[in-house]
Amino acid sequence: MAETKAAPPALTRKDFISDQIVRWCPGCGDFAILAQTQKFLPTLNIPREKFVFISGIGCAARFPYYVDTYGFHSIHGRAPAIATGVKCANPDLSVWVVTGDGDSLSIGTNHLIHALRRNIGINILLFNNEVYGLTKGQTSPTSRMGTKTKSTPYGSIQEPMIPVSIALAAEATFVARTFDTNLDHLSEMLLRAARHKGTAFIEILQNCKVFNDGAFADITERSHREETTLTLSHGKPLVFGKEKNKGIRLRGYVPEIVEFEPGRAPPEILVHDEKHPDSSLAYLLSKLYTPKFPVPIGVFRDVERPTYEELMRQQIEAVKKSRPADLQALIAGAETWQVPAERDAEEGA
Amino acid sequence: MADTKPKPVETLESVTIRFAGDSGDGIQLSGTQFTTATAMSGNDLSTLPDFPAEIRAPAGTLPGVSSFQIHFSSKDILTPGDEPQVLIAMNPAALKAHVKDVVSGGILILNADTFTLQNLEKAGYKSNPLEDGSLADYRVIPVPLSTLTANTLEDTALKRTHIDRCKNFFALGIMYWLYDRPLEPTLDWIQKKFQKMPEISEANSKALHAGYAFGETTELFQSHYHVGKAPIKPGKYRKITGNEATAFGLIAAAHLSGRTLFYGSYPITPASDILHELAKHKNFGVKTFQAEDEIAAVGAAIGASFAGHIGVTGTSGPGVALKSEAIGLAVSTELPLIVLNIQRGGPSTGLPTKTEQADLLQAYGGRNGESPVAILAPATPSDCFHMTIEAVRIALKYMTPVVLLSDGYLANGAEPWKIPDVASLPPLPRLNASEPEGFFPFKRDPETLARLWALPGTPGLEHRIGGLEKADVTGNVSYEPENHERMVHLRAEKIQRIAREIPPTEILGPHQGKLLVVGWGSSYGAIASAVQNLQKQGLEVAAVHVRHLNPFPPDLGRILKNYEQILVPEMNLGQFLLLLRAHYLVPAVGLNKVKGQPFKVSEIENKILQMLGNKETSDGGNKSRAARANA
Numbered sequence: 003m004a005e006t007k008a009a010p011p012a013l014t015r016k017d018f019i020s021d022q023i024v025r026w027c028p029g030c031g032d033f034a035i036l037a038q039t040q041k042f043l044p045t046l047n048i049p050r051e052k053f054v055f056i057s058g059i060g061c062a063a064r065f066p067y068y069v070d071t072y073g074f075h076s077i078h079g080r081a082p083a084i085a086t087g088v089k090c091a092n093p094d095l096s097v098w099v100v101t102g103d104g105d106s107l108s109i110g111t112n113h114l115i116h117a118l119r120r121n122i123g124i125n126i127l128l129f130n131n132e133v134y135g136l137t138k139g140q141t142s143p144t145s146r147m148g149t150k151t152k153s154t155p156y157g158s159i160q161e162p163m164i165p166v167s168i169a170l171a172a173e174a175t176f177v178a179r180t181f182d183t184n185l186d187h188l189s190e191m192l193l194r195a196a197r198h199k200g201t202a203f204i205e206i207l208q209n210c211k212v213f214n215d216g217a218f219a220d221i222t223e224r225s226h227r228e229e230t231t232l233t234l235s236h237g238k239p240l241v242f243g244k245e246k247n248k249g250i251r252l253r254g255y256v257p258e259i260v261e262f263e264p265g266r267a268p269p270e271i272l273v274h275d276e277k278h279p280d281s282s283l284a285y286l287l288s289k290l291y292t293p294k295f296p297v298p299i300g301v302f303r304d305v306e307r308p309t310y311e312e313l314m315r316q317q318i319e320a321v322k323k324s325r326p327a328d329l330q331a332l333i334a335g336a337e338t339w340q341v342p343a344e345r346d347a348e349e350g351a
Numbered sequence: 352m353a354d355t356k357p358k359p360v361e362t363l364e365s366v367t368i369r370f371a372g373d374s375g376d377g378i379q380l381s382g383t384q385f386t387t388a389t390a391m392s393g394n395d396l397s398t399l400p401d402f403p404a405e406i407r408a409p410a411g412t413l414p415g416v417s418s419f420q421i422h423f424s425s426k427d428i429l430t431p432g433d434e435p436q437v438l439i440a441m442n443p444a445a446l447k448a449h450v451k452d453v454v455s456g457g458i459l460i461l462n463a464d465t466f467t468l469q470n471l472e473k474a475g476y477k478s479n480p481l482e483d484g485s486l487a488d489y490r491v492i493p494v495p496l497s498t499l500t501a502n503t504l505e506d507t508a509l510k511r512t513h514i515d516r517c518k519n520f521f522a523l524g525i526m527y528w529l530y531d532r533p534l535e536p537t538l539d540w541i542q543k544k545f546q547k548m549p550e551i552s553e554a555n556s557k558a559l560h561a562g563y564a565f566g567e568t569t570e571l572f573q574s575h576y577h578v579g580k581a582p583i584k585p586g587k588y589r590k591i592t593g594n595e596a597t598a599f600g601l602i603a604a605a606h607l608s609g610r611t612l613f614y615g616s617y618p619i620t621p622a623s624d625i626l627h628e629l630a631k632h633k634n635f636g637v638k639t640f641q642a643e644d645e646i647a648a649v650g651a652a653i654g655a656s657f658a659g660h661i662g663v664t665g666t667s668g669p670g671v672a673l674k675s676e677a678i679g680l681a682v683s684t685e686l687p688l689i690v691l692n693i694q695r696g697g698p699s700t701g702l703p704t705k706t707e708q709a710d711l712l713q714a715y716g717g718r719n720g721e722s723p724v725a726i727l728a729p730a731t732p733s734d735c736f737h738m739t740i741e742a743v744r745i746a747l748k749y750m751t752p753v754v755l756l757s758d759g760y761l762a763n764g765a766e767p768w769k770i771p772d773v774a775s776l777p778p779l780p781r782l783n784a785s786e787p788e789g790f791f792p793f794k795r796d797p798e799t800l801a802r803l804w805a806l807p808g809t810p811g812l813e814h815r816i817g818g819l820e821k822a823d824v825t826g827n828v829s830y831e832p833e834n835h836e837r838m839v840h841l842r843a844e845k846i847q848r849i850a851r852e853i854p855p856t857e858i859l860g861p862h863q864g865k866l867l868v869v870g871w872g873s874s875y876g877a878i879a880s881a882v883q884n885l886q887k888q889g890l891e892v893a894a895v896h897v898r899h900l901n902p903f904p905p906d907l908g909r910i911l912k913n914y915e916q917i918l919v920p921e922m923n924l925g926q927f928l929l930l931l932r933a934h935y936l937v938p939a940v941g942l943n944k945v946k947g948q949p950f951k952v953s954e955i956e957n958k959i960l961q962m963l964g965n966k967e968t969s970d971g972g973n974k975s976r977a978a979r980a981n982a
Contacts, residue, residue, distance in 0.1 A: 087654025
């Protein structure tokens with residue numbers, strides 16, 4: 003980034019580190035996400051005071067205390083609602099919601115869905131660790147079937163939610179997935195989210211060392227990552243594997259894996275189109291999940307739609323132009339009458 | 352009509368009329384139109400709309416009956432009247448539901464066309480009340496409204512169903528003639544409302560005129576009535592409902608504070624009208640947000656307030672229950688927040704369209720932890736304007752949530768309002784923090800104990816707030832025992848300091864004596880009327896009306912000690928009573944009503960008389976009413 007003479011000294015990662023001691027468990031995936039965020043924020047060239055980090059309740063929700071910007075650690079599940087109020091009040095702010103799978107997909111699902119369908123200009127980082135950490139280990143809405151936790155000692159009997167599918171069903175305009183140990187990819191997703199106008203939703207697969215250690219090892223371990231993840235890239239065929247020898251194609255409505263000789267991908271391999279106005283293909287990709295399929299990583303969808311705060315502003319401006327704001331006239335209303343001063347004398351009781 | 356001899360005019364001081372019919376009969380519309388015409392005639396007035404929770408319950412049945420009562424007078428009045436002298440019933444069900452309230456000897460104007468076997472059965476009548484003598488106590492005036500309306504409009508091209516819908520204007524025309532009201536306001540309204548449907552507009556106007564002419568010519572009415580202008584203070588007036596006044600109060604407060612109003616709300620009866628009203632006025636920069644639920648509504652309001660707007664959420668009791676945790680967050684983060692609770696009958700869904708005052712303790716203590724908020728209650732529909740501004744003033748000045756307790760009766764009831772001069776309203780200044788030097792988010796104003804309001808976007812004031820306990824001054828998360836206790840006390844003390852600014856309590860009547868009636872909220876009119884009536888009879892009784900319910904006015908305790916007995920009428924089982932007894936250790940007694948209906952003046956009069964040892968308590972109220980009628 004080129005500096006102009008008048009500009010204040012460029013911000014660095016240190017400017018975004020607060021004086022509070024970070025109190026996550028040693029080895030928690032949140033540390034990496036926090037560090038990467040603090041590294042990435044200065045690259046946006048946005049003054050520090052314009053950032054607001056808003057969270058609900060959970061381990062992830064402590065995030066705002068550790069970032070030296072404006073922050074609001076609110077109540078369980080409600081961060082998108084509070085962020086909506088902040089963004090409506092001041093569209094100039096860069097508003098970030100930090101949430102978890104319990105916060106956003108159990109108690110606060112309603113707010114998540116409605117923020118997405120409104121396309122309010124906030125960025126939602128959903129740390130998915132498939133467990134309740136702060137309450138010491140219960141099943142979460144993303145815990146996989148059969149997961150044993152303190153609240154499900156014989157295994158979870160509930161089908162998990164797929165955060166990306168929920169976001170796409172809510173007509174989200176930007177939806178991405180990444181994971182805590184892939185720092186470059188995480189950075190790239192954060193940057194794309196920050197540049198997106200409207201609600202940007204990123205699911206970050208994050209390891210909980212204490213209560214769900216290794217929950218994503220089958221997906222994200224470096225040793226087999228290329229086989230178990232599918233990196234999405236706009237306009238590129240959906241190819242994966244160490245040898246780039248596997249792809250996704252459709253049989254009817256059902257995706258399947260096709261193997262081929264490296265470099266000779268058959269033409270029926272699906273080509274990723276994150277810009278498609280219809281979310282059907284993105285939704286279909288969101289259903290690809292371990293163990294049957296590689297887990298897609300990257301941007302599922304990135305389309306433009308007017309933001310809620312912009313439409314709100316436009317309506318207000320339009321009405322302001324057509325009708326003057328005369329408070330006295332407003333409270334008087336259309337039907338008034340005058341009581342003359344001499345009336346007392348005129349009317350005998 | 353030119354050859355008809357004008358009928359004699361009798362002058363009355365006060366009249367109470369009730370319109371009743373199916374909720375599809377346009378009853379609320381007729382009532383509102385009659386109210387406007389009455390206001391234009393210069394009477395003082397008060398109204399009580401009453402409608403079912405169902406949008407269209409089965410036609411002709413008792414649950415489907417909607418009503419609208421108006422009390423108007425050439426004198427100063429404060430209530431919509433205890434008992435109507437005239438009932439206009441559009442069908443047998445309306446008659447059945449309301450006839451028991453009509454004064455003996457009162458007038459019943461009935462749509463005779465609807466008294467068919469089928470309708471009588473639907474209303475649960477075994478025989479036709481028009482024929483079986485059961486209405487002998489009343490002056491019954493059967494008018495074939497549907498037939499007359501159809502005859503009037505037989506030349507129009509309208510369908511029969513459309514023609515029949517005009518009958519409420521025919522009935523309204525009769526009432527305008529009977530009470531000497533001007534037709535113009537309603538004719539103007541019809542023209543505006545049906546601008547795009549000229550046939551309907553013309554038919555309604557025709558029906559209104561025809562009803563008026565019918566009154567003049569029919570032999571059913573021997574005379575008509577005049578109610579003179581009331582001795583109201585000179586000035587420009589309008590009629591206003593509580594919900595309108597609340598919405599205007601919010602817009603005015605935003606103007607006075609130089610801040611933007613943000614209203615987050617979720618539809619709920621009887622508060623939705625405030626959202627509708629505010630949504631119209633975007634030219635004032637008002638931001639309205641219909642949220643996905645009650646919690647998002649208050650959450651967005653808190654977010655807007657964090658960013659420097661006036662964050663307001665409006666709802667009724669069930670909605671407040673859902674918002675409780677978020678209100679606690681605003682207490683803990685010390686952000687301004689205005690919570691409008693337009694109370695209705697509870698518990699649970701309760702009586703959505705009926706009035707009650709049973710959410711006082713919910714406002715007072717309905718949150719986890721020590722979580723004090725300021726509580727205000729307007730006394731009349733127009734008072735909602737001033738108390739809403741007061742709520743915003745306190746919220747901004749003290750950085751606190753304020754709960755405003757209106758109710759269904761205030762929300763929908765109307766009264767004449769002397770339009771205030773906006774320029775005379777005091778400004779509501781509240782500075783944003785801007786100085787980074789020595790800034791701490793929980794540094795307090797030594798006078799008010801309010802913390803600094805530092806808006807996101809301000810350079811150098813970056814800080815974090817949240818629902819975890821925070822250290823005094825720095826605002827950093829703190830679990831330290833001494834600090835927690837200090838913060839609990841500070842938040843409580845901050846609310847108590849609001850009392851320093853509460854003006855002296857007005858006492859209606861002697862400053863000491865036998866009995867003091869202490870009221871709050873919408874029961875003001877009935878209490879003040881009862882007390883004034885009894886004072887005229889020489890009884891040593893006074894009244895005070897409390898608008899600030901937390902903290903209480905600082906002089907309230909002293910006032911209570913000056914009377915031998917204290918009576919607290921309220922539409923609950925004694926919530927205000929509990930607080931008064933707890934705060935001041937006074938042997939106050941309650942008069943409690945939970946019928947979904949406001950107090951009648953006579954109910955309060957009777958209780959006062961009983962407490963003062965008057966033996967003739969059972970007809971004491973009637974006596975005083977008779978005395979008033981003859982005055």
